[in-house]
Each structure stands twice: as structure tokens, then as C-alpha cells.
Amino acid sequence: MKKLGLTLIAVGALWATNSFAGDDEKLARMWKSKCGSCHGADGKGETKQGKKMGIADMTTAAWQKEFTDEKIKETIMKGISREKNGKQQDMDPLEKELDAAQIDQLVKFARSLAKK
Ligand code: HEC
Incomplete structure (x- = not known):
């Protein structure tokens, strides 16, 4: 009985x-x-969608340098629809779905993915 407790x-x-x-x-x-x-829980883009659309690894120093907070924010809000290296790349715009605070949090999370 003690054990159960x-x-x-x-x-x-x-x-x-x-x-x-x-x-x-x-x-x-x-x-x-x-x-x-698409981007994977770890941001590396090693997902089915990631491979199909040629998604970049967000954890690299190069990625972290290329994309400023502003750019990440804008991408989340406006999404992506383009062709790059023969691959169609699509990401839904989320400005109607997420509020400013949530978007800021996601930017912070993207930063936290950087390789330590
Ligand atoms: C339906 C798949 C999909 C989802 C879901 C998705 N993305 Fe993307 N994302 C893409 C693709 C495709 C690209 C373009 C390839 C690349 O740059 O890696 C991309 C690129 C990006 C970029 C780089 C911008 C650029 O011009 O290349 C950022 C930043 C980004 N995504 C952030 C996010 C964040 C944050 C979320 C969650 C709110 C998210 N994505 C959800 C598919 C997706």
C-alpha cells in the first residue's frame, strides 16, 4: 500500500x-x-516536405546570418511561393492566424535553433 501511495x-x-x-x-x-x-522540430528541414521543396537547414551559422529577425517575421506573415533551383517552394502566410507576440516568439525559437 505504501508503494502504491x-x-x-x-x-x-x-x-x-x-x-x-x-x-x-x-x-x-x-x-x-x-x-x-516542413522545417522539422529541430529546424533542419529533414522532413518529407523539406526534401521535396529543398528547405534549408536553419541551424547553420550561414542561415542565421542571412535571415534577420525582420526577414523571418516577414516570411512568417507573408509566406513563400516561388521556384528555386527547379523546386516549387510554398509556405503559407500566417499573418491572419498568429498575433504579433506569437510571431515574435517563433522568431526567437528560430534563433534558438542555431548550433551552439
Ligand atoms: C508547408 C511547409 C512550410 C511550413 C509549414 C513552414 N515553412 Fe518556412 N519555408 C518553407 C519553404 C518551402 C521555404 C523556402 C526554402 C528555404 O528557404 O528553406 C521556407 C523558408 C522559410 C524561411 C526563410 C525565408 C526564405 O526566404 O527562404 C523562414 C524564416 C521560414 N521558412 C520560417 C518558418 C516558420 C517560422 C514557420 C512556422 C510559423 C514556417 N516557416 C512554416 C516551407 C514551410
Whole structure:
């Protein structure tokens, strides 16, 4: 019985950490659901869509240097529809779906993907 009690406490603690997930975790989840299907949870673009559309690896220093915060923001808001190196590249505009604070958070997340 004592053991069961301890197990229940452990399960309860786990549940509590999950339901009061920190901002970082929420942000990672937003990234995964809005960006991850193409760019990958890790931003490397190693997804089916990423390969098909020739998506760049966001974690490289070159990428991080090329894309300013402003440019990332603009891309999230306006999306992409273009052809590059013979590949059609499409990314949906999200300015109607996300608010300014959410977009800022995603820019921050993109920065956090940089190789350390
Ligand atoms: C439907 C697939 C798809 C989704 C979802 C998606 N992107 Fe993209 N994204 C692309 C493609 C394709 C490109 C162009 C290839 C590249 O530059 O890597 C791109 C490029 C970018 C670029 C570089 C801009 C440029 O001109 O190349 C940024 C920044 C970016 N995406 C951010 C995001 C963020 C942040 C999200 C989530 C809010 C997101 N993307 C969601 C497909 C997607």
C-alpha cells in the first residue's frame, strides 16, 4: 500500500508538470505544429516536405546570418511561393492566424535553433 501511495504521488507530480508546461515547452509545441511539418522540430528541414521543396537547414551559422529577425517575421506573415533551383517552394502566410507576440516568439525559437 505504501508503494502504491508513492506511485500515485509520482504520477501526480508528472501530471502537474505537464499541465503547467513552461513557456518554452509551449513555444516548442507551437513551432512543431506550425513550422515542424516542413522545417522539422529541430529546424533542419529533414522532413518529407523539406526534401521535396529543398528547405534549408536553419541551424547553420550561414542561415542565421542571412535571415534577420525582420526577414523571418516577414516570411512568417507573408509566406513563400516561388521556384528555386527547379523546386516549387510554398509556405503559407500566417499573418491572419498568429498575433504579433506569437510571431515574435517563433522568431526567437528560430534563433534558438542555431548550433551552439
Ligand atoms: C508547408 C511547409 C512550410 C511550413 C509549414 C513552414 N515553412 Fe518556412 N519555408 C518553407 C519553404 C518551402 C521555404 C523556402 C526554402 C528555404 O528557404 O528553406 C521556407 C523558408 C522559410 C524561411 C526563410 C525565408 C526564405 O526566404 O527562404 C523562414 C524564416 C521560414 N521558412 C520560417 C518558418 C516558420 C517560422 C514557420 C512556422 C510559423 C514556417 N516557416 C512554416 C516551407 C514551410
